[in-house]
Amino acid sequence: MVSLAPRIPLNDGHSIPQIGLGTWPLGDDDVASVIVDAAQLGYRHIDTAAKYGNEKGVGAGIAATGLARDELFVTTKLDGQFQGDDRAIRGLDASLGRLGLDHVDLLLIHWPLPQRDEYISTFRTFAKLMEEGKTRSIGVSNFKPAHLERLVAETGITPVVNQIELNPYVVRAEQRAANDHLGVVTESWSPLAPGTGLLTDARILRIAGEHGRTPGQVILRWHVQQGLVAIPKSRTHERLAHNLAVFDFELTADDLAAIGEFAEGPDAGVDSDVSGH
Numbered sequence: 065m066v067s068l069a070p071r072i073p074l075n076d077g078h079s080i081p082q083i084g085l086g087t088w089p090l091g092d093d094d095v096a097s098v099i100v101d102a103a104q105l106g107y108r109h110i111d112t113a114a115k116y117g118n119e120k121g122v123g124a125g126i127a128a129t130g131l132a133r134d135e136l137f138v139t140t141k142l143d144g145q146f147q148g149d150d151r152a153i154r155g156l157d158a159s160l161g162r163l164g165l166d167h168v169d170l171l172l173i174h175w176p177l178p179q180r181d182e183y184i185s186t187f188r189t190f191a192k193l194m195e196e197g198k199t200r201s202i203g204v205s206n207f208k209p210a211h212l213e214r215l216v217a218e219t220g221i222t223p224v225v226n227q228i229e230l231n232p233y234v235v236r237a238e239q240r241a242a243n244d245h246l247g248v249v250t251e252s253w254s255p256l257a258p259g260t261g262l263l264t265d266a267r268i269l270r271i272a273g274e275h276g277r278t279p280g281q282v283i284l285r286w287h288v289q290q291g292l293v294a295i296p297k298s299r300t301h302e303r304l305a306h307n308l309a310v311f312d313f314e315l316t317a318d319d320l321a322a323i324g325e326f327a328e329g330p331d332a333g334v335d336s337d338v339s340g341h
Contacts, residue, residue: 066106067308072293074224075247078201080170081137082288083308084109086253086297088341092121098299099125103136105305111227111253111295112163113141113174114155119162127164138165141174141205141227148182152189156198171199172227176211183211184218191221203227205253206341209242216246225293227251229341232286232326233262253341255287255294256280267326271319284310286323 071079085102087095087110095118099110108131112122119140126136140163146155156171171190176183183204190202203225204212216222226243230236230252243250256263268279275282280296280303287294288310296307315323 066104067311068106068108069308070311072249072291074201074249075222076201076224078169078224080225080249080251080293081107081109082293083107083284083310084111084137084139084293084295085304086295087112087118087122088116088297090116090118090121090297090299092118092124094299095121096125096128098304100128101301102304103129103131105301106308107304108135109137109139109295111139113143113172114146114159115141115143115174119159123163123165133165137169138163139170139172140168141172142186143174144177144180147173147177147180147186149185150189150192152186152193156193160198167197168199170201170203170225172203172205172225173207175206176204176208178211183207184215187215187219187221187223191219201225203248207239209238212242212246212248222246223248225249225251227253227295229254230287230292231255231257231260231262232268232283232323233257233260235324235327237327249293250291251293251295252287253295255292256283256296262326265326267322271315271322274319275313275315277313278306281306281310281313282315282319282323285313285315286320289315289320 069081069083085107140159142155146152201224203223205227263279272279272282
């Protein structure tokens with residue numbers, strides 16, 4: 065029997081599975097088989113973007129799962145070329161064509177790009193797309209508190225999600241507090257911080273040993289216990305399985321306190337406006 069992640073309520077009445085499958089940087093040729101494997105393990109949340117260049121493969125994978133459309137939560141993102149002047153209409157239509165879907169569950173502005181000052185009009189276009197049924201929910205990615213507050217003030221619409229880089233080394237305290245204040249779910253990209261040493265950090269290894277879990281499971285459980293949505297990525301069956309199997313144990317208060325000391329700063333990490341994710 066597959067294990068499904070619990071769902072987190074969104075501020076528009078919908079909900080999102082708390083663990084999803086990140087698909088960047090997999091290409092069309094690789095991602096379809098990974099999605100099929102993940103679906104068989106119990107994943108019901110798939111994250112992609114126009115910028116990733118893999119929506120066609122993601123769509124092929126979704127079709128190959130054999131799952132009914134309403135069993136899967138699919139996110140895509142539109143980047144800067146689709147900001148302003150209703151360009152997002154063309155952008156989402158193209159994404160839906162590549163995905164082979166008539167709607168996505170969540171549509172995100174990939175980056176705020178404040179120097180272009182078009183994210184307000186873009187989000188208004190997103191609202192039109194939602195009214196037309198081409199997306200069920202709308203949100204943002206890599207938005208800082210000032211961007212988010214202005215967006216809500218000028219459009220009267222609160223995004224359901226702000227997807228940001230977040231992990232125990234990069235805790236984004238200010239951004240998470242702003243999201244919480246507005247009722248926006250925080251979603252973590254790069255939740256395992258590959259290539260940073262987090263997965264081999266002696267403190268994580270100690271906690272993992274005490275719980276009989278992998279380091280990745282400890283880190284994802286840290287996300288889960290804080291009410292975050294996380295979208296780890298992997299192409300291997302074993303790691304896909306491990307990443308989803310984080311709902312049958314709990315980190316202690318001491319564990320959480322120890323992990324809370326990891327951060328290099330309250331908002332350490334790359335500038336989200338120029339991130340390649």
